[in-house]
Amino acid sequence: MSKSNEKLVQNTLKILERDFIVVGKTRVRSWHAWLAIGLAAGAVASILFVANRSGEFEAGMAASWGTATAKSYISGLAPSNAIDGNLSNFYSSKKQSSANSNQWISIAISPSKIHKVRILPRIANGKVLAFSVNFSLQYSVNGGQSFTDIPGQTFTNYIAGSDWQDFFFDAISGVTNIKLNATKLGTDDFNNYFLQLSEIILQGPGMNQYTEGVKVFDRSNAWDYSPAVMSFVNDPLKAHIFYSSTDFNSMGLEADAVYYGVYDIKSKSVINNAAKVLGASENIKNAKITASSFLSGWEPEKAQDGNRGTAYSSNMHTSSDSTEWLKVSFPPSLVQRIEIHPRLYGTGTLGFTKDFKLQYSKDNGVTFTDIHSLNNWEAKADWQSFPIVETEGLKNVTDIRLLATKLNPDDYGNYYLQIEEMLVFGGWDTMHVGDPAVVSGKFSYGGNIYNYAMYYTGTHHILNQSKIGAAFSNDLTNWKKYPYPVIRPSTESDYFYGDGMPSVVNLDGNSKLIIFYTDISPRSSASGDPLRLFLFRTTDDGIHFSAAKKISRNGLPDIMTLDAPMISSDYATGKWYMAVGSNNPVQKCTKPNPIYDHMEVKVYRTDNLETGVWKYVDTLDYSIANNMDHNPAFLTDVFGNITSFKTQLPTFFGRGGCGIDDIKGWSLWMATGSF
Structure with a gap:
């Protein structure tokens, strides 16, 4: 590690020992998947960059x-x-x-x-x-x-x-x-x-002025945002770019994934097109599905064929007070979530159970234990998601059973248990994986040492209940996920975003890190805190994190108008820099079903994360009508610092229209600022 980084680490650790203030390195912000529809918090980009450190990097105030x-x-x-x-x-x-x-x-x-x-x-x-x-x-x-x-x-x-x-x-x-x-x-x-x-x-x-933006990556029929960028060690003007992009799978489940490509900053050209490197957790494969009864052409296998145009159905019953079951069996596995899709008819459901239990077995179906016991269930015309309440799921499970004790009718008034799909997942992040934050170091996991860690927003929910996960790699292409969230909100709710949009800094070149993220959770009025907070934690091993601390809001606009901050440090001056999406209500979005009004990227700096005042530096704003520039990420070195890249600092961000129908046209852009 260079003397510059050693000095930063030493100073930072002294400060941490004193009062938990941090001076270090940070990743680029990740804006999240819920930004597209709720835009409450989230996905940032992290750019790591190694550059000439001869000059001082000072903000252009x-x-x-x-x-x-x-x-x-x-x-x-x-x-x-x-x-x-x-x-x-x-x-x-x-x-x-x-x-x-x-x-x-x-x-x-x-x-x-x-x-x-x-x-x-x-x-x-x-x-x-x-x-x-x-x-x-x-x-x-x-x-x-x-x-x-x-x-x-x-x-x-x-x-x-x-x-x-x-x-x-x-x-x-x-x-x-x-x-x-x-x-x-x-x-x-x-x-x-x-x-x-x-x-x-x-x-x-040359004075606080960002250059006109250039498009970097644009996958067709997908929304691209929340970059994380890391430069080549031997060529700082070539960047590894990780970012969020949305996939739509064969069953209509919309799922974010992390894509990775290589970009030449100097020539503004793509070297390697982006490819998917981290996706949402898939259901357990090679499972066998059986049922208490079934109709010909409606066999239990229809509930695991990946085709929502088919469905499983039990035999007919004349009374709702009838019992049927559907069971998924597999080799001993970790189970964290069960997803069930009812049979649909128009905008409603048919034949889904009213009273039922979800159960698990660890002895190949000899005995079962209840996970959830639910009565008077009103099925929605969408996936029904059932998490395992244990923090680390259920281990060594061999069977999951849906035991229905009260049935609902079909469109002719006859009673059945009918299901389009029943999937069992070993992972917690089954819907969205995005907002990557990538940092270099030495990370021990599963008996191996890895050179890179990625922190990302994950969730099983279409918008909310986000948590932060971790994955590790030695080549930036093949990633090994840690099986559980490493950061989760203190209170989880279907109605709140949760924790996500991380940026990260390596403090010692090994595994001592600081992570920054957005938390949107229910709070008591006595706390005096808004629903949205920017928080940070530390870790010694890249997996187990300290308690959260609040990042100062002094000098910032109303925090509820800000989204997905990326925080990075300039080790030459000991200052922290924030790039953040900022809602500008003066320029109204006139598109149908607006996500937000006009959004622009603003940059601030501070001397102290917990108590300092954030001073305004610049705005990346091209005054494009009905436009959103969001989920920004600075270029940083491999440890997450803005280096002494004195006059040119590339900043990456998502750009697209402000209406809900514009989402699939969002793309990844870059502009260069002179601070």
Whole structure:
């Protein structure tokens, strides 16, 4: 391990020993599969990158370019507040006696080419306060001795939205100052006249400016998002890219999988097309299925043929109070989930049991023990999912039996037990596997040592009950799953997302890691916490993790408007960087069945994960109508750090339309930022 990483590890471990603050390396964020329909949390990309470490990697905050001055200001609300990257404070002029007063704020920089000004108004309780009504944006090329109006940037009766206000214009070279010159003021919450604003960012080539995005991977009829990218050790401009992509299997089950491809960042070209390397757990194979009775043409094998156009049926009964059973037998196996699909008729079900037990046997069907005992069950016209409540499932199971004691009728009023499919799974992640986070190290599992670990979001549910799983590899193509979730929510619910969208950092080059993730769970009002939290944990072996700690929300917008953060570190400065999807409600999605309004990728940084203030760095936003840029991932080294890649930092993200019908058109993109 390099001296740079050794220094980072030593410093980090000292901090961990003191107060559990971490300085280290991180993966790229993974946005999840539920983003597509609920978009609550999730799938991120992790990019690992080895690069030249000769320079310092410093965030491109406006404050680093120069100084801010103003015509007037209130003590404590100085113009410097407008360029400090802290969204929780603001600049304010002195109080004026009328709206028709002149106030200004000016930003001085070294001579630069500028083509965009971003201004964040002062916002309180969702309301914009004291933003200028009439104003012009002006520039100077002589150190502020004289100013000229920027063409097209003079406004009358301007109404500011409660988010960043973007002002684009033809690039102007040699700019030394940008001034907002207000001639009519707005009011604060007490109807007093001020010029107030939270932040001003100037953008141009080489200054906090992301390049126009380029498409990286795009599988047809699938939605691609949540990348995790790791560079080649011997060629840092070639990247291993892992990302989420959705599959649709033969039985109509929609399931995310992790795909892996190789991309040349310099030439912006695909070297190896992406291929599936990790998928949802499949049902136990080579099983034998038997039943208490069956009709000719409706044999029990129909419930395991992978064809939902066929079905198993018991013999007919004249009373609902009848008993039938259907049993799946197999060699001794781990069992974590049972999935049953009723026989469908139109939008409803036929012949599914009303009262029943799900049972298991470990002695080849001689004796059975109840797993679930259910009465008055109302079957939905979809897969019925039955988890094993034990944390690590049931081991050495030989049989699973559905014992029905009260039947439902078919469309003629006769009573049967009828089932299209009955599948038994050894894995917990039977529906979604995505949001990969990949890191290098030395990981011991199953008697073998592996060079890479992948952490991913998995679930058996169409949207919720997510957990975080682990898999290990030596070649990045063949992965061995750990059989159980390594992180799960404290309270699991069908109505909440759970835990997912991880990013990860290796602290010692071996198996000491920090993992960052999103948690959306039911909480008591007494906790004072929102439903969505960003959390982190540590591990010494890559499998068993410490208790969760909260990541600071100081300086961030409302956390409920943020989705799937990827967190990484710059070991040269000891700072943490976050790339996160941010909902912009000002730009409404006009597509049918919108997932979210306009979404853009924002970047923040902090000095302290638990107590620090996140300072705004940049926005990756191309102002495309009805568009979502989401699930971002920085390029990092193999341990999860943003390296000292001083002027060019590739960031990968999912892009697509904001309507539910746009999902299959989502693709993976890359843009390069100059911080």
